Amino acid sequence: MKKYILITASLILGVFLVSACSKSQSNEKKKVAVVISTLNNPWFVILAESAAENARKLGYEAKIFDSQNSPAVESDNFENLISSEFDAILFNPTDADGSVSNVLRAKAAGIPVFCMDREINNDDAATSQILSDNYSGCVEVGIEFVKALKEKGTYVEILGLVGDNNTWARSKGFHSVVDKFSNLKMVAQQSGDFDRNKAMEVLETIMQAYPNIDAVFCGNDAMALGAYQALQAAGKTKVKVFGFDGASEVIEKIKEGKIVATGMQYPKIMAKTAAQYADEYVKGKRDFPQRVPVEVELVNSANAKNY
Amino acid sequence: MKKIIISSVLAVVAIYNSIYIESLDELKQKKESNFDFAKYSQDLYQQILSKSQAVELSQLLSSFATKDHASVAKYGNRLGIGSSAYYLVKCQAKILEVQGDRLKVLASGNRPLEIDTKFIFGNAIRDASGLVKLTDFKTTAEFNKISESLNTIIREKAIPDEIKTVKVGDTIDLVGAVKLGEKQEDLLNLSVLPIKISKI
Numbered sequence: 402m403k404k405y406i407l408i409t410a411s412l413i414l415g416v417f418l419v420s421a422c423s424k425s426q427s428n429e430k431k432k433v434a435v436v437i438s439t440l441n442n443p444w445f446v447i448l449a450e451s452a453a454e455n456a457r458k459l460g461y462e463a464k465i466f467d468s469q470n471s472p473a474v475e476s477d478n479f480e481n482l483i484s485s486e487f488d489a490i491l492f493n494p495t496d497a498d499g500s501v502s503n504v505l506r507a508k509a510a511g512i513p514v515f516c517m518d519r520e521i522n523n524d525d526a527a528t529s530q531i532l533s534d535n536y537s538g539c540v541e542v543g544i545e546f547v548k549a550l551k552e553k554g555t556y557v558e559i560l561g562l563v564g565d566n567n568t569w570a571r572s573k574g575f576h577s578v579v580d581k582f583s584n585l586k587m588v589a590q591q592s593g594d595f596d597r598n599k600a601m602e603v604l605e606t607i608m609q610a611y612p613n614i615d616a617v618f619c620g621n622d623a624m625a626l627g628a629y630q631a632l633q634a635a636g637k638t639k640v641k642v643f644g645f646d647g648a649s650e651v652i653e654k655i656k657e658g659k660i661v662a663t664g665m666q667y668p669k670i671m672a673k674t675a676a677q678y679a680d681e682y683v684k685g686k687r688d689f690p691q692r693v694p695v696e697v698e699l700v701n702s703a704n705a706k707n708y
Numbered sequence: 709m710k711k712i713i714i715s716s717v718l719a720v721v722a723i724y725n726s727i728y729i730e731s732l733d734e735l736k737q738k739k740e741s742n743f744d745f746a747k748y749s750q751d752l753y754q755q756i757l758s759k760s761q762a763v764e765l766s767q768l769l770s771s772f773a774t775k776d777h778a779s780v781a782k783y784g785n786r787l788g789i790g791s792s793a794y795y796l797v798k799c800q801a802k803i804l805e806v807q808g809d810r811l812k813v814l815a816s817g818n819r820p821l822e823i824d825t826k827f828i829f830g831n832a833i834r835d836a837s838g839l840v841k842l843t844d845f846k847t848t849a850e851f852n853k854i855s856e857s858l859n860t861i862i863r864e865k866a867i868p869d870e871i872k873t874v875k876v877g878d879t880i881d882l883v884g885a886v887k888l889g890e891k892q893e894d895l896l897n898l899s900v901l902p903i904k905i906s907k908i
Contacts, residue, residue: 524846534788536852540830547827570848577856578829670789692842696790 430462431488433679436478438495438519439470442595442623444646445493448517448668452491455676461488470562470594472499479503483510489679490514491672496564497522513682515675518668520566520692529678529689531671535567535645538664538697539574542643545662545701546579546618549641553584554615557607559628561595561620568592571620571645579618588614593624600627608635615640622646622663629660647700647708655705662701665708671695743850749857753866756837757904762798762883766817769895772888784888785838787831792889794836797900800908803878811871811905813880822899823882825871828863831855832901836885862903870905881906 433456437449453463466482468475475495482490483506490507492514494500504514504526516530550556558575561568579585588611593600600619608614608631617632617640619625625644632640644651647665654660678689700708763783771779784793801813801821809826834840834855845851874880884900 520848522847531789532848534790534831536848537831544827544829566847566849570852573849573852574830577852577859578827674789690843692788692848694788694790694842694848696788696792 430460431683432485433461433463433489433491433676434466434478434482434487435463435491436466436468436475436482437493438468438475440465440467441469444621444623444648444666444668448493448672451669451672452517452676455673456491456679459676459680461680468495470495472496475500476503479506483507483512487512488683491517491675491679492527493517494519494521494565496562497566499564501526513679515678515682517671517675518567518666520570522566524691527691528682529675529691529693531674531678531693531695533567533666533671534694534697535570535664536574536577537694538666538699539571539645540578541697541699542618542645542662542664543575543578545699546575546616546641546643547582547585549661550585550616552582555586555588555611555613556616556618557604557611557614557628558587558590559593559600559603559617559619559624560590561592561624563592565595568595568620575618593619593627595621595623597623597627597630600624601631602627604628604631605635608637616643616661617641618643620645622648622651625651625660625663626654629654647698652700652705652708655700655702658702662699665698665700667695667697745850745853745857749854749861752834752837752839752854752858753861753903755839756796756833757883759839761838762796765797765799765815765821765886765900766819768795768797769819772892772895785835787835787842791891792887794832795886795888796836796838796883796903797886798881798883801880801882803874803876803880806876813882815882819898820896822897823884823902823905824899825863825867825902828859828867828901830859832885832887833862833903834858867902867905874905874907879908881908 435449435452437445440446440449449465453465456463466478468478472495490512494516497520501521501523504521507514508526513528516527518533520530520532521527560572589607591603591607593603604617617628619628622644625642629642642660644660644663647663651660651663655662674693768783784795786793799815801815803811803813805812811823811825813821813823815821840854842851882902883904884902886898886900
């Protein structure tokens with residue numbers, strides 16, 4: 402008899418614990434992971450923090466993962482957040498091709514992925530990709546470049562990460578204009594990995610072979626600032642520098658006439674849209690556009706005061 | 709000794725044939741599809757001209773001036789998120805000045821306009837047409853190549869042929885693309901990317 406009482410009591414306790422547990426789970430906040438290519442660049446810090454902040458505003462618990470520009474670290478991050486059962490991922494990939502498998506793993510685990518700023522080369526893996534219109538932005542930078550150089554001169558292009566689609570979209574947009582002007586000669590094209598110090602070193606090396614360049618086009622503003630630093634150190638103050646991003650330091654330099662132009666991207670808009678989409682997905686929506694371009698605006702000396 | 713030489717030669721041949729190097733640019737180009745962008749763009753150019761869904765420039769600008777948002781939204785095309793949209797416009801205009809690659813014209817309603825025949829680049833014309841969807845293409849790079857191809861037809865063939873036939877004082881029919889911001893207030897200094905210029 403004592404045995405039956407014990408078994409019955411255990412069963413009641415078990416049922417109570419399970420019900421308490423499930424009640425506590427239903428009260429638990431849903432979780433959004435923000436996976437960012439690198440937090441070693443202020444632009445991506447803004448993107449990450451805006452994404453997390455918007456997710457929190459929508460009632461989610463948000464955690465930021467730094468992939469340190471390494472596909473291997475990114476893969477570990479995905480493994481971690483899949484096993485931790487996150488409800489959505491706001492994702493800034495490290496590599497257009499290399500990151501696809503991570504997104505597919507999340508998809509297989511039933512976790513929607515919303516790419517921010519950087520595109521992956523697959524139109525069926527991510528739920529949606531919210532991307533700067535890098536090509537159009539760099540077409541405008543290219544037109545400004547041609548006009549500023551009066552259609553002639555020699556220049557250097559410093560590319561971003563070679564595995565990132567944004568690098569090539571920017572380069573292609575720029576060259577779609579500049580290559581039509583035969584008196585503009587590119588003497589060197591090298592990667593600066595979107596990194597300020599690397600761009601500075603790259604330009605210092607290039608200038609040993611080509612000391613008389615007229616301009617430098619950089620795939621982002623961090624590299625434009627690195628290039629500007631290298632030019633200052635070499636006393637080459639007349640070389641025209643062009644960037645892309647719309648970093649506040651570069652906007653200031655445009656106002657001072659030290660950098661010619663940049664393309665203004667809107668990381669906060671991309672982050673907010675991605676968080677909103679994730680929230681809509683969690684609430685049941687399934688029909689999202691695969692790619693959503695976000696306008697990029699040209700900033701030059703004529704309009705820098707507005708930014 | 710002979711055996712060693714033969715083995716070495718075979719090894720070198722095997723290694724040489726197992727590795728090949730190509731530039732990143734070439735690799736990226738190869739990865740893109742074999743889609744015939746030139747043909748697609750030629751057809752698109754004809755469609756833009758034949759469908760003639762362009763709005764009268766004066767009508768568009770009057771909607772802008774009176775903040776008639778519904779009309780502005782109806783005429784414009786925007787692909788994603790942003791404060792600007794592209795518009796396919798048409799008007800009659802008198803050529804006032806030819807400054808290199810720019811035509812200064814006076815459009816109907818005494819509106820001065822600049823037609824930029826040199827910097828016909830970017831996605832303005834493709835997007836203003838409203839005839840191409842981002843979902844029609846697998847990658848953004850392919851989608852952008854449509855613009856490059858279309859712009860090349862207009863910038864390097866159509867417009868140079870057409871402006872040869874016009875001079876200061878002529879009246880022309882213009883079809884073009886214009887980008888306007890939501891809060892754009894300066895409607896007086898507009899620059900239009902031409903798609904077709906025909907002397908009347």
